[in-house]
Amino acid sequence: MARRLPEVDVVLVGMGWTGALLAKELTDAGLRVVGLERGVPRQTVPDFQTPTMHDELRYAVRHGLMLDPATETLTFRNFTGQTALPIRQLGSFLPGAGLGGAGVHWNGQTWRFHASDFNLRTHTEQRYGRDIIQEGLTIQDWGLSYDELEPYYDRFEKICGIGGKAGNLRGVIQPGGDPFEAPRSSEYPLPPMPMPLGPTLFAQAAEQVGAHPFPLPSANLSRPYTNSYGCHLQPCNACGFCERFGCEHFAKSSPQVCVLPVLMGRENFELRTRSTVTRVNYDSTAKRATGVTYIDAMGQEVEQPAGIVALCAFSYHNVRLLLLSGIGQPYDPASGEGVVGKNYTYQTMAGVSVFLDGQKNINPYMGAGALGMAVNDWQGDVFDHSGLGFIGGAYLGGLQTGGRPIEYHPVPSDTPRWGGAWKQAVRQHYNSTLGISVHGSSMPHRYNYLDLDPTYRDGLGQPLLRMTFDFPANDRLMADYLTDRALEIGRAMGGRVEASRRTGHYSIVPYQTTHNTGGAIMGANPRESVVNRYLQHWDAHNLFVMGACVYPHNPGFNPTGTVGALALWAARAIREDYLADPRPLVQA
């Protein structure tokens, strides 16, 4: 029998980026909030300090800060008809575990989406007609516009202290910025970090081929900064241990540095770590969530009743919790009916290596997670897709994130994999090789989805999530086209170029990105989506679902800028609209 605790106003499931933002915003409104976090508490001091934190083997190779698959994992297959098998070692993506979530060990590339992403179907049909949308692509509008979300992007950037250069201020194109970005109401709160040589060479070459390079918006701080919550951040010193590591310098925006300092210690906030939520309790007659059930640090089952439940457990974990709780109709790819698990998307990555063969010393060890230059000339719907046979696009990035000793040794593909010749090649190429990343969009496909696995269960006896995913033909065409553009830039840099194209089936093994999106998507009606434009569940108006699982498709950008903006947008709706009159904020 679960121990039942007194009711609170809000219970948050997960205390990463979205949990921390909601906790701050909702405690501001005077609500009594409990944050349940599966992992351990951890803070910059003492947990992220060097030399411990610069242990590449422990943190980058062995995923020291990430979810241990022995705790929870998922099963994977490329297509229906295959038997999905459990992932026993993290690979393609690296979900966070512990206070701060993946916000602790992310890179910090912080983007806004394009206006045309928010009404993708309408926009695409208007510009090109229906035929460009390939059979099986289930793209749809988001039920929300860029202009509505803009103030919340702005707020999230000011919470993080993003460094960048505006390219479009209230419709006026700005030199040095991204001319293709959607209009911004204000400049970035901080200027970009100084650019090292590698990204500078990329930018010069991009200009040569007629593209428009700009500094990639970065959550690695370029200056000392006090954010809009009053938290103090310090500048990044480009140590090169960013993605997969916690930052020892208070210099990478994270829940720990941007939110928790003002949240912790509030009387109306309680953090409970080592608390794994197993389900949302749901009253299907009243169509309300009544709270959550979790397993506490002692292994005891506890019920926490709450007036509002928000799922902040990271993208696909939120989807699994909805499925385990039996809230909403699970998606069935055979009939196309149902919504929970529908439109699971990812990120379509490719890349180009440029070998300058010792002509330049780029010093790759000097880096930061989001340090680099990018171009958006072939992003989203910036370019004319007529006759190309695909929709979507990518940014091309020349980034310098850190040349760490174990994993960073770029060599041409004809190099032997070990031995003297390999060592010789590493010596030759370590300091003069540049990578261009193709960071591509991912379009939803009818047969890419999430559901509960019929066979495999976790340690608590609950079914694992099953992921069925392969890259749709649309995205392969897109990636090929974009890789050709990256090759042009690479050649203009004057080196030998080598492309790594998007070929074969999607593989769960090599790391690509932790940009798992979709599965509990937002939209204009309950037939096509799980949550409405305020991230409020159509079947339980006191249940809110945060994170990138609400994206109906994944644009060619990293997701967290929009994850943060949407959390702040939803928090505003809860505070200023929902609390006074709890109800569905959109009529079905």
Place this chain on the structure above:
Amino acid sequence: MRRFLAFALALCVTSAVAAAQLLGVDPDRRQVESGRAVAAGAGGQGQQGACFRCHGFDGAAEHAAAFPALAGQSAEYLLAQLEAYASGARANPIMQPIAAAMTPEQRRDVAVYYAAQPLPGGRARPQGDAALLQLGGVLSAIGSAERGIQACQNCHGPGGIGVPPTYPRLAGQPEAYLAATLRAWKTGERPSTAPRMTMAIIARRLTEQDIAAVARYFAAVPAGPVQRARGVLP
């Protein structure tokens, strides 16, 4: 775009210097010789400003008088300090006139000379308040959660041995010098490199007790033997 190019070039120059240091490229003989002459009194102030009178020809720390060690620091760091004294940005009644009286070449050469001196050996651990020493060690290794200070060794290297060219060595510096210079950041007498202002921010968060503790701790870390941090300057 031009701005980024300028940044990149600046970084190229510093990193070429760093690379030369790491690879152990020898400094320019003529610079070392001319620097030694400055140390002996060839600077603008003559014998009065002869460095050796206070810093010795070996650049070792003078603990009783709180003269910092110059040996073991990078040429880049030493030059930056001499320029800051010369311009008045780093206020100090002794060093300011001495640095201002030198030509830019003399400042460069004497920086190269002292950076090329081998580190003298370690010294005995000081006696005294073990709790204070312990606090200094904690601040060095993990920082302070309460005051939002990261570990000193994140930048200054384990035990404060220094990470040339950017981060000076603290190990073995005189206790009184370390404390005084941290206080100078609190009061603004010592400039922090804009726009990052790293040490000013950190120093402002240190209490008087913290300053006493880190000064005691780093002074107690044996100075050597560590690798020499020679420098090559254009």
